Amino acid sequence: MAADQWLTQLQENGYRLTEARRIVVEAVEKSARALTPIEVYDIARKKYRALGLVTVYRTLEKLEELHLIQRVHQPLGCQAFISAGEGHQHLLLCQNCGQVAFFEGDDLDVLTESIAQKTGYQISEHWLQLFGLCANCRAD
Numbered sequence: 001m002a003a004d005q006w007l008t009q010l011q012e013n014g015y016r017l018t019e020a021r022r023i024v025v026e027a028v029e030k031s032a033r034a035l036t037p038i039e040v041y042d043i044a045r046k047k048y049r050a051l052g053l054v055t056v057y058r059t060l061e062k063l064e065e066l067h068l069i070q071r072v073h074q075p076l077g078c079q080a081f082i083s084a085g086e087g088h089q090h091l092l093l094c095q096n097c098g099q100v101a102f103f104e105g106d107d108l109d110v111l112t113e114s115i116a117q118k119t120g121y122q123i124s125e126h127w128l129q130l131f132g133l134c135a136n137c138r139a140d
């Protein structure tokens, strides 16, 4: 999905578009790497010097609310964001450079079933994210 579509969705949801917000949206949408709010701030500020960190946080919050971006979970916290996958997809994160890829398919039925039986839980959802090294980082 392109930045323009994100901007349209934000507008349709009552979010007033300023130049600062537009630049934040473009920085996040373009990135193949998971970005923390501070990283978004640093990138976007090169194009808009008067940008405030609060604007970055608010814009990210709104994008997350609209499911246009999703949080990436990391051992030290879950501060970084990446464009959301479409449909039911899972995320792969490079621990070295932060590059994100998505994959489909999870053979979890057998596991889920056996956990449900052992624990008595009725399991309705799961969350799965894989960590490793991307092809570029493996080559180094």
Ligand SMILES: [Zn+2]
Binding pocket: 094, 095, 096, 097, 098, 099, 133, 134, 135, 136, 137, 138
């Ligand atoms: Zn990498």
Ligand SMILES: [Zn+2]
Binding pocket: 088, 090, 105, 106, 126, 128
């Ligand atoms: Zn799944």
